[in-house]
Amino acid sequence: MSVWSQVVGQPEAVAELRAAAEHAAHVRFSSDGEGEEGARGGAMTHAWLFTGPPGSGRSVAARAFAAALQCPRQGCDACQVCRTVAAGTHADVHEVATEGLSLGVKEMRGMIERAARMPTTARWQIILIEDADRMTEQASNAVLKAVEEPNERTVFLLCAPSEHPDDVSVTIRSRCRPLRLRTPVMSAIAEVLAERDGIDAETASWAASVCGGHIGRARRLARDDDARNRREAVLAVPRSLRSAAEVFAAADGLVGAAEAEVTALTGERDEAEREELAVSMGAGGSGKGVAQAQRAAKAAEKDLEKQQRLRATRTRRDALDRALVDLAGYYRDVLVRGFGAEVTATHPDRAREVESAARDDSRESALRRLEAILACREALETNVKPQIAVEAMVTALRAG
Template sequence: MSVWGQVVGQPEAVAELRAAVEHAARVHFSTDAGADESGRGSMTHAWLFTGPPGSGRSVAARAFAAALQCPRNGCDACQVCRTVMAGTHADVHEVATEGLSLGVKEMRALIERAARMPTTARWQIVLIEDADRMTENASNAVLKAVEEPNERTVFLLCAPSEHPDDVSITIRSRCRPLRLRTPGTDAIAEVLVARDGVDEQTASWAASVCGGHIGRARRLARDENARYRREAVLAVPRSLRSAAEVFAAADGLVGAAEAEVSALTGERDEAEREELAVSMGGGGTGKGVAQAQRAAKAAEKDLITRQKQRQTRTRRDSLDRALIDLAGYYRDVLVRGFGAAVTATHPDRAIEVEAAARDGSPVAALRRLEAVLRCREALETNVKPQIAVEAMVTALREG
């Protein structure tokens, strides 16, 4: 076993990363005894991991970080590998956002820590999971660090694509690209059985309907609520016979997203508020209480802002999963209408898709697919979810 066993369905990428790790082990630093310049430059200091959602960008980057730090190039058995994969290694600094963006303040603090000499390993590694969510100022801060790197610092950036909307051209031009692909169904099913203990039948089904998203496959295989939400979403095309049903469907989609927000963030938000109150001396008396209370109010305001951003992100992600399922359904109807021999997004809905293709036209299926995609774009531009979803389901009914 090695850390590369965590990277599913990416043999070409793993081979490239393994070669880089072997080269990195031979790098000489200026502080090494008897070092010369001959070995320097053989290790790329900045990488850009790209690939579709669920392809395992951050998993591959984390495995690479573990292999770079591990004395045995990623054995997955030593303390170094375990701490890196768990996100607790002192010289591997990870950043991911639960909100809508990564700000410059957070990125500057991260880069400052990463510029120091490693404490226990050969490298200081910065892993940015959501590089596409960096603000312009945050991107500029990262660009400066990538342009003038410390010889022991490695930057690992993860983004959906190399498009300028995801990663600026200036940052991209200074990174070595590593492109991941959508994992195959068999590879996903295999990892669900081996790693998560899912039975083969459930694993095969989850892998076939997850759209190549490993995390989604795991949720569908293990979480009954996730399966229920998918069933509810795929029932929408059959429940738009009247105007009342249109608005009921919109309410159902938005309501399901709100319920997921409450389930995922409600208890956590309350616990964070209580923890903040205790840490700021809530309920205390005596000298300095007034000043502490002012500081506590400022900290509470900042916490509430972060929690609202997290709720917005969770709501968007929940709705986006529903919209992706709907888009996959109408995509299946469209290709079935044309008789194309391609793999279905929802193979377990073959009978319904066949009936929809027979009763409608490819043009109508295409218009409905475009309505779903327009809704996704509207949500990204901060259109109110209720309005965007109602417009979509109205278009779905009209065809």
């Protein structure tokens, strides 16, 4: 076993990262005296850009690479170094992610300051940015300066869906070595679910076949009854749009399911954070300085409430987007079946329904419905209220 076993269905990428980690182990720095100087050139470089579709394992691959760079045995997955990197507690591996809608310059400045320091316990100071596509323009400019003139012991690992300028600025991309991941094949996903997660072979095979190549989604579908029920409810929408009343009921159901997921995922956490903040700010105290402490507490409460609202908004969007992707997959299968193309279905367990829909409706109708779903996704990204965007979409789905 090694850290590379966590990177599913990416043999070419793993081979490239292994070679870089082996090269990095022999790099000599300016303070080491004789030997190969610097971390640039050859198989190793100071900035990497991991790209790939959702579920391809961008951050998993980046984290495995970070462990291999720090581990004396290039990623044995058994030593203290590998375990602390995997747990996110290694002193010289710093991860940046966001639960909100964007990564601002304020969040990045702390990481940039760390990037300028020497590592404390390991050979490298590693900065892993999971959501590089969510950086604001100011945050991107700040990161660019750090990537342009890095400390010789600093390595930047950026993760984004693609190399498109909408995801990563051209200037940052030009200074990074690209590593492109692909959608894992179904057999690789099923194998990892069965062997690593202990899921029975039949369930693992089914989850792998309907997850759209997203390993995390496959794991949730295999383990979580609620995730399976939400998928069933979404895929029931095309058959439940016979009247105007059913159209609005379907819209309410999609938005309501997203709200329920927000409550389930963030409700208890929000309350715990508020209680923790109150205790840390001396709630219930008395005596000198209480008034000043209360003013500071109110400011901290407002900041926490803002963070929680942003987190809830992103959770809601992600939940709705998963539903829309499932719906798009359904109509994609209908369109493909209408053309008689021999390609893998997105929802193979809905083959009979898809066959019936392809027989009853035209290919043009399926295409228009796909376009309505894509328009809804774009509307949600531009802050259109979910209820309005979803109602417009299901109305278009009924019209065909």
